[in-house]
Amino acid sequence: MRIGVLGVGSLAEYLIRGAQGAGYDFVLSPRSPDRAARLASAYGCAVAASNQPVVDACDLVLVCLPAAEGLAILRGLTFRPRQSVCSAMAGANIAALRAAVAPAEGYCSMMPGYANAFSAGPCLLYPGNPTWAAFLQTLGPLHEFDSAEAFETAAVFGAMSGASIFLMRHLARWYQAQGLPAETARRLVAETFRGNAEVLLQADAGLEQIAKGVTTPGGITEALVATLDARGALAAWDEAMDKVFKRMSPDRA
Ligand SMILES: NC(=O)c1ccc[n+]([C@@H]2O[C@H](COP(=O)([O-])OP(=O)(O)OC[C@H]3O[C@@H](n4cnc5c(N)ncnc54)[C@H](OP(=O)(O)O)[C@@H]3O)[C@@H](O)[C@H]2O)c1
Helix, strand or coil: CCCEEECHHHHHHHHHHHCCCCCCCCEEECCCCCHHHHHHHCCEEECCCCHHHHHHHEEEEECCCCCCHHHHHHHHHCCCCEEEEEECCCCCCCCHHHHCCCEEEEEECCCCCCCCCCCCCCEECCCCCCCHHHHHHHHCCCCECHHHHHHHHHHHHHHHHHHHHHHHHHHHHHHHHHHCCCCHHHHHHHHHHHHHHHHHHHHCCCHHHHHHHHHCCCHHHHHHHHHHCCCCHHHHHHHHHHHHHHHHHHHCC
């Protein structure tokens, strides 16, 4: 299966890495020539002379262009019937995407990025489509949506995912500042988040019950959460998520 990639930046590299061994060949747009050359040499990707030859050579086109200019770039290209285009651009609106790539079909996706290089990041797809679902499932668990509203809400997780890296880095830095070796601090934070993620994925208990179970009355978790709450640290996540939602889906939020 051949996939043309428009926009060969960080995200494109993660997705191409994650899909290795799954039977996909990639044809890349030539911008970011160093990265395109690296991907060509590491994974046998072909590099086209410009964007239009990528579109001409591939029935499937994955769009990893900058969100601000992506639609305008797509409008300047010529697509054909029975071609299928999947956008990974933050905030891409399905109607605007479809108008830009007509008469090709258009789909929207979202993913964390780096985690997909390890086939460990959830991907969203709207609307469902077996061809794109098969590709995205090589990159981690897949959530297909049949409502634009639900997809747009879920897609805010693209920012939540990136912010969770900042949170983990922040915590690792605290341990380092207290004298722990950097590697120990990094592993401790990562293993804690991974372990608790497993609790959410595997435990039968609801979230309220899980939170209660890990909080000894008068204990250290209660003390830490009380300080965070008093400083508005948890509520600040709501404000930040609302802001991103508004930016990604201005007509809805
Ligand atoms: N990074 C992530 O983990 C992540 C996760 C989910 C979604 N996304 C979405 O993925 C998209 C790309 O993000 P990114 O982080 O990969 O950004 P990035 O590293 O800046 O990559 C964007 C790439 O697009 C290229 N480009 C710009 N204009 C172009 C044009 N006219 N024709 C062809 N290529 C062009 C850039 O080339 P130059 O360097 O030459 O300008 C660059 O290689 C964004 O829409 C973002 O919302 C990213």
